Amino acid sequence: MGISAWYLLKGRHTEFAQYSLKVSLIVGLIAAMMQLPLGHWHAVQVAQTQPEKLAAVEGLFETQARAPVLLFGIPDEANGRMIAEVKVPGLLSLLAHMDINAEVQGLNGFPRDEWPPLALTFYPFHLMVLLGLYFIGLTLLGVFLWWRGLLFKYKFFLWLALLSIPLPFIVNELGWITAEVGRQPWVVYHVLRTADAVSISVPAYQVLLTLVLFVVIYAFLFWAWLYLIRKLVGAGPEEAR
Amino acid sequence: MVALQIIWFVLIAVLLIGYAVLDGFDLGVGVWHLFLRGDAERRASLAAIGPLWDGNEVWLLTGGGALFAAFPHVYATVFSGFYLALMLLLFALIFRAVSVEFRGKEESPRWRNGWSIAFALGSIIPALLFGVALGNLMRGLPLDASRNFTGTFLSLLNPYALLIGLTGLAIFAVHGARFLAVKLEGEVAQRARKWASIAGTAFWLLLLISVIATVRTQPLLMQNYNAYLALWLLPLGIAVFGFLSMLSDMKNRYTAAFVYWALTIVMTLASVATALFPRMVPALNDPALSLTVYNASSSQLTLTVMLVLALIGMPLVIGYTVWAYRAFSGKVSLEDAEY
Numbered sequence: 394m395g396i397s398a399w400y401l402l403k404g405r406h407t408e409f410a411q412y413s414l415k416v417s418l419i420v421g422l423i424a425a426m427m428q429l430p431l432g433h434w435h436a437v438q439v440a441q442t443q444p445e446k447l448a449a450v451e452g453l454f455e456t457q458a459r460a461p462v463l464l465f466g467i468p469d470e471a472n473g474r475m476i477a478e479v480k481v482p483g484l485l486s487l488l489a490h491m492d493i494n495a496e497v498q499g500l501n502g503f504p505r506d507e508w509p510p511l512a513l514t515f516y517p518f519h520l521m522v523l524l525g526l527y528f529i530g531l532t533l534l535g536v537f538l539w540w541r542g543l544l545f546k547y548k549f550f551l552w553l554a555l556l557s558i559p560l561p562f563i564v565n566e567l568g569w570i571t572a573e574v575g576r577q578p579w580v581v582y583h584v585l586r587t588a589d590a591v592s593i594s595v596p597a598y599q600v601l602l603t604l605v606l607f608v609v610i611y612a613f614l615f616w617a618w619l620y621l622i623r624k625l626v627g628a629g630p631e632e633a634r
Numbered sequence: 635m636v637a638l639q640i641i642w643f644v645l646i647a648v649l650l651i652g653y654a655v656l657d658g659f660d661l662g663v664g665v666w667h668l669f670l671r672g673d674a675e676r677r678a679s680l681a682a683i684g685p686l687w688d689g690n691e692v693w694l695l696t697g698g699g700a701l702f703a704a705f706p707h708v709y710a711t712v713f714s715g716f717y718l719a720l721m722l723l724l725f726a727l728i729f730r731a732v733s734v735e736f737r738g739k740e741e742s743p744r745w746r747n748g749w750s751i752a753f754a755l756g757s758i759i760p761a762l763l764f765g766v767a768l769g770n771l772m773r774g775l776p777l778d779a780s781r782n783f784t785g786t787f788l789s790l791l792n793p794y795a796l797l798i799g800l801t802g803l804a805i806f807a808v809h810g811a812r813f814l815a816v817k818l819e820g821e822v823a824q825r826a827r828k829w830a831s832i833a834g835t836a837f838w839l840l841l842l843i844s845v846i847a848t849v850r851t852q853p854l855l856m857q858n859y860n861a862y863l864a865l866w867l868l869p870l871g872i873a874v875f876g877f878l879s880m881l882s883d884m885k886n887r888y889t890a891a892f893v894y895w896a897l898t899i900v901m902t903l904a905s906v907a908t909a910l911f912p913r914m915v916p917a918l919n920d921p922a923l924s925l926t927v928y929n930a931s932s933s934q935l936t937l938t939v940m941l942v943l944a945l946i947g948m949p950l951v952i953g954y955t956v957w958a959y960r961a962f963s964g965k966v967s968l969e970d971a972e973y
Binding site for chain 2: 599624
């Protein structure tokens with residue numbers, strides 16, 4: 394979508410870009426909508442298998458029936474409560490257990506040393522959901538403009554599509570952060586703590602060294618990749634063949 | 635239970651030997667990469683391995699995965715003990731994989747030379763390190779009472795392990811040159827034959843020194859051979875197949891020469907596996923601490939379930955591997971612009 398929009402804004406490969414923008418809009422809308430049931434099923438599974446993670450993700454401190462979904466809130470980890478929360482009562486119970494009165498376990502029901510790092514679970518998750526909704530909105534807006542015959546006229550929409558190119562990559566990473574930080578402190582759930590699973594014969598400085606090297610190497614490869622992608626996009630669909 | 639443990643030792647040996655035979659030739663092609671003259675030759679050599687190398691590397695992943703599941707204690711000791719070496723291997727393989735794909739996508743000579751160097755180093759380092767790792771296992775590792783490796787990265791670079799590493803590098807270099815002789819046309823194929831003979835000479839010399847060093851310094855590795863004379867057929871096979879490979883090359887039958895060299899690799903590694911058995915990680919300081927097939931394996935249930943899965947999965951893997959090699963058989967031309 395973004396690259397098609399860029400071609401249209403630049404007035405290059407217009408025929409190709411109009412066609413590819415439509416195709417990617419359809420694919421994008423279906424894919425964005427699919428995230429709703431897929432995310433829901435995944436959350437239902439997490440509610441059953443890792444209640445601490447669900448509580449951390451949803452910022453739920455007290456175990457309660459008619460548990461709410463937060464529209465806004467700032468977790469206060471030290472005091473075990475939410476600040477400035479805006480909530481929809483009962484929605485979390487309904488979503489997680491198909492019953493508005495079902496009880497959902499809160500974080501305060503679990504020992505403190507079994508909580509996942511709260512901020513790194515709560516914020517990435519909500520940012521991910523927010524961006525997921527944004528994708529639905531963006532593609533719906535595109536389809537609406539297409540229906541009204543305005544798709545290629547509104548520069549605003551084309552700019553939005555162009556600037557949104559990095560967002561799916563970021564959302565992907567946010568989801569990973571939520572999943573992997575949310576499973577802490579366990580490496581095998583309720584069996585083996587991450588802290589106890591560390592290799593004895595590998596000194597910490599070696600882990601740090603290789604981590605730094607990973608970052609450096611991947612940054613370099615990312616640069617090379619960006620360079621090639623820019624070249625490919627700049628060459629356009631005909632020359633790239 | 636003992637039967638299952640032995641079956642899994644054999645299966646993991648098969649996977650890793652299969653890896654050495656398959657990825658061995660594309661690592662070997664990388665060893666010679668900088669000796670190829672001009673862009674067309676280099677592209678043709680990349681096109682020769684392009685559709686095959688990543689399928690070959692799957693055998694390493696499968697071998698490592700099977701080791702983790704079947705012999706978790708070996709996996710834990712070796713992967714933690716060899717941490718820096720394995721990371722070096724991983725970085726080399728990352729650069730190698732990327733350079734195959736990125737090199738041809740930009741015309742600039744600087745870009746192409748840079749990725750050529752990355753590809754060559756990314757091939758030479760693994761081709762050397764696999765032998766160094768094997769050499770260290772043959773020599774034994776210093777272990778504590780809970781089987782943790784107590785040495786350092788530098789202690790892994792001891793003379794014996796480096797000797798085995800160089801032998802491995804030579805065997806892969808021959809393999810790669812033999813492969814290039816099959817896949818390339820004209821003058822460059824003749825040059826590849828010369829490389830194979832130079833690296834072949836180096837391999838036989840290094841092998842001789844390795845065998846002498848092993849017989850003289852590693853009595854544990856000789857136990858099986860002393861107990862069962864028939865096992866000497868395996869090391870004998872190295873000489874027989876190596877000779878047949880040279881003979882086929884002289885008669886200009888390059889595919890036969892390549893296949894016989896593959897069998898030379900099989901025999902070499904099978905000889906090593908036989909020498910190690912039943913030890914998987916011998917302890918250098920106290921033989922009683924050694925990790926063996928019997929004290930390092932998973933439960934009977936795990937080994938049984940894995941065996942069922944392997945019996946289903948192995949034919950599939952062998953099937954698609956054969957299919958891929960048939961689909962991409964034949965010469966690669968120097969005008970091929972795909973890579």
